[in-house]
Amino acid sequence: MFVRSLVRTALLLCLPLPVFADAGVLNAADTAWLLTATALVLFMTLPGLALFYGGLVRSKNVLSVLMQCFAVTGMVSVLWLLYGYSGAFGHGGAMQPWYGGFEKIGFSGVDRAALAGTVPETVFAMFQMTFAIITPALIVGGFAERMKFSAMLWFSALWLTLVYVPVCHWVWGGGWLADLGLMDYAGGVVVHVNAGVAALVAALVLGRRRGFPDTQMMPHNLTMTVTGAGMLWVGWFGFNAGSALAADGNAGMAMLVTHLGAAAGAMTWMAIEWMRHGKASVLGVVTGMVAGLGTITPASGYVGPMGALAIGVVAGGVCFAATQYVKRVLKIDDSLDVFPVHAVGGAAGTVLVGVFAAVGLGGVGFNAGGMGQQLQVQLIGVATTALWSGALSYLLLKLIDKVIGLRVDAETETGGLDIGLHEERGYNL
Template sequence: MSAGLPLPAGAAELDSGNTAWMLTSTALVLFMNIPGLSLFYGGLVRGKNVLSVLMQCFALTGLVSLLWIAGVYSVAFTDGGAWDGWIGGASRVFFAGLGRDSVSSNLPETVFIMYQLTFAIISPALIVGGFAERMKFSATLWFCVLWLVFSYTPVCHWAWGGGWLADKSFLDFAGGTVVHVNAGIASLVAALVLGRRKGFPQVAMPPHNLTMTVTGAGMLWVGWFGFNAGSALAANGAAGMTMLVTHMGAAAGAMVWMAIEWVRYGKPSVLGIVTGMVAGLGTITPASGYVGPLGAVFIGALAGGVCYAATLTVKRVWKIDDSLDVFPVHGVGGAMGTILTAVFAAPSWGGMGLPDGATILSQLGVQVLGVVVTALWSGAVSYGALKLLDCVIGLRVAEDEEVQGLDIALHEEVGYNLRS
């Protein structure tokens, strides 16, 4: 059962084991964002902008949580009636009718709500990496509101809430399209609309604190077990297999990226191995509930190679300033993993099996459709939202503020007080 499959409400016996695992998984996914992604991103930017990235991730956690109760959860996961193929309903707006004893399947509905909230939190936080070091804080918040409501919510319903993609037996176990393609495309569009940071690509902009980045990367690796294995919505063999293949995908991605750099430059880099790990995790995510260990190793290895090449292409060939490589790692990785699910989920490749009546070829068509539609929808919503905000409040900080650094310019604080 994938992360967002609708759970029928009603009288059901609570399973304490499943509930305990889902409470743990919820905490793990939140741990991925604060502090995991915050530290990962914070170390990658320049020292004068570290607080701005930490602030964005932290503020989005609070903002998305309030939007979740205001109606985003309801529209994503409840029955939309005649429009259910495209959008959910309003039965849980402001969590109407929700009580401590509300049960969905054999889980407290409160736990399912909170678990899905952590996915909604980390998705717009990923986008921050695409426009890091140059967007106004106010524009960041407004853009993420519009993107969450008009891109994340409908795509989530299509794939996980009983919408039209779910009806086509689309396979996305834990967010290849809903999270990674969706956020990756938004990051690419944001990088294009805002333009390059001052000095890019002539001026080197290395990470200011790789120790911080590696610390955050380790938290992401651990937290991702809640992201993927928690998506089984049960403490069972499916969750165990999902945890195993998630780990193998991350390990393969890390080792392949490291090996490529070692051969090409003569030395393996710390930044490379952690980026390869994240690429492996993002790419195995949609397939994690459907493939076996060897399939996961193959997918993770491809992630290390393909996402490495995509990163060089975006930055050095296209000269697009996707600051922290969100599109080549998450967008490309999520799309590739979603499509490869159709191959490696097949029993002939050691997978758990395809939907009834599906062949590898027919399922490939469904998977490609889901990726393309998600990319087009997210791209259109992101472009429209950014252009609207640019007209109303402006997107980019002033040139002197960018040179000074966003920590001082926007928050009147510094990450490091060298005089203390």
């Protein structure tokens, strides 16, 4: 049943995934590639995102960020086994447009013999688990340096359950956005818009860090941040090219356009800073790279190299402008710029799929008719995901605040979360 549903969904969406052409027959090359891609995506969170975020905060909070990334990884892995995978990729019967159901709770039926297309279902389930891990981990950047560890755990668990799992099902599990023909190859709305909007809501609900925006809060270790950024760049090949679920030309093109999008985003951000300030910053070039990666993600399986270049340039410019606006004009303390980089980038990339997937521009064509209709579907996907994530995130944060409190006390925030919450220091110098 699982394989037949995947075949039906792929055909419905006209996805360029020939993995389903031979559904039910194990392909060793596809399996080997997806095993590799799975490891690469986990590498993005641990150590990539952990180091990237860890270097961006102040030294007194570095361990708290690393701990949050590790804890989210462990907790989400268990929850994905217990019910997350079933909710995202199971069969919900009458609930199917909205939720995947309960038939695969505890990985029921996911054994050595089960296949998802041409790969073992164990590998497919693990690959999707790594996406479920990194999405709530991205949100950490929105409330860094001020949320209680216990509150972070509760929020991440509930958010995974009520926000990520349903949206994942809507888009990739045969839900209502899949039926509309939404084109989101590797997580423009499922991952980036979803997490970015939640991070913005968290920043607003918790309020600013003490001293923001009057006191400069510079990254304490850019060497660590660049190291993490490099790991993200490499790991993202698993994120996007792995989403082909096959070792074929689609995976190859996804890898190529992913790299080009990242490079164009980095160079565009660097150029803007250079023109504005007369110097190019290290922080700017790595942030532009991440913006390029997030923006090309939904388009990576659908566009060609020149489309990727255009999307990367848009990513660098739009995300730079959004970062400046959120921090300097609105004065919202989204600590590590999750919303302007991931939500704005993911939304821009999702919408631009409706342009650059055109065959005449080197893409694979549209799912929902012509360009105008596809653009409409892409906008619906962005808007509904943003509304769902924003509303549920707000309710969850308010509930947790009433029950256990969200924010650390003033003394802990001033002294640092490393000592205050974990009785450890990142550096003993």
